[in-house]
């Protein structure tokens with residue numbers, strides 16, 4: 001299988017964002033992303049650092065609000081409310097997962113839909129379902145860009161999404177549908193899952209299990225998008241797909257690392273730019 005270069009595509013997307021941000025600055029508009037991080041989750045620390053770096057590359061101001069693990073839900077909601085009504089904040093994101101004593105649903109619902117650059121609020125999810133303009137969730141949006149970058153038409157293809165989470169599987173299915181693919185969503189209760197996966201011209205693996213997709217499950221010539229980020233005992237990152245096992249197959253695959261994760265971050269920059277433009281009536 002040939003690799004789809006997520007690093008190159010992310011760089012291209014960020015360069016386009018940077019050019020637009022520069023033009024916006026000329027009009028006196030400076031986009032800003034605020035990330036709220038509660039607690040000390042080590043993976044979250046890494047992701048948040050990556051986002052700050054991307055912002056710097058794009059000329060987007062960034063601010064990280066670090067709150068202790070002991071933060072109450074009410075305190076977090078109050079911090080969100082301050083950013084919702086701060087006109088200098090274009091995009092607002094609360095890093096997940098949150099400590100167990102905080103209700104994730106309540107927190108997401110508190111974010112202003114006009115600043116919801118993750119595309120996680122019910123308003124944006126609803127807009128996505130009915131095909132209105134909205135903030136697309138970054139990971140699925142990045143997956144679509146990776147698929148489009150292959151130059152292969154998505155229309156009419158059989159797409160299989162492995163996983164049905166609110167942040168990846170479900171919105172991914174909707175975005176593929178919007179591209180006129182024929183979409184099947186598989187999950188832990190799917191009967192004879194391997195035979196369903198084998199039908200896929202386009203396979204999006206977002207099940208969160210290291211190398212769950214074995215070579216016998218992948219159709220010859222398929223486009224495979226690997227959303228998995230599983231840390232192995234050896235400290236290395238593994239996707240949901242056994243990529244080395246697919247070496248002799250025709251088709252294309254996004255690597256882990258170097259694929260979907262980088263595009264997730266690039267799409268966050270796209271959304272933050274879009275938020276700033278909309279808030280200034282420029283979109």
Ligand SMILES: Nc1nc(=O)c2c([nH]1)NC[C@@H]1CN(c3ccc(C(=O)N[C@@H](CCC(=O)O)C(=O)O)cc3)C=[N+]21
Nearest residue numbers: 047050093094095096097118257258259261262264265
């Ligand atoms: N509100 C919220 N929004 C998110 O978008 C969000 C979140 N919470 N919580 C956690 C997940 C995970 N996530 C990733 C982002 C970038 C990489 C990434 O850049 N990965 C690199 C390498 C990373 C490494 O080496 O550790 C790559 O795949 O090449 C991975 C994962 C965003 N998430």
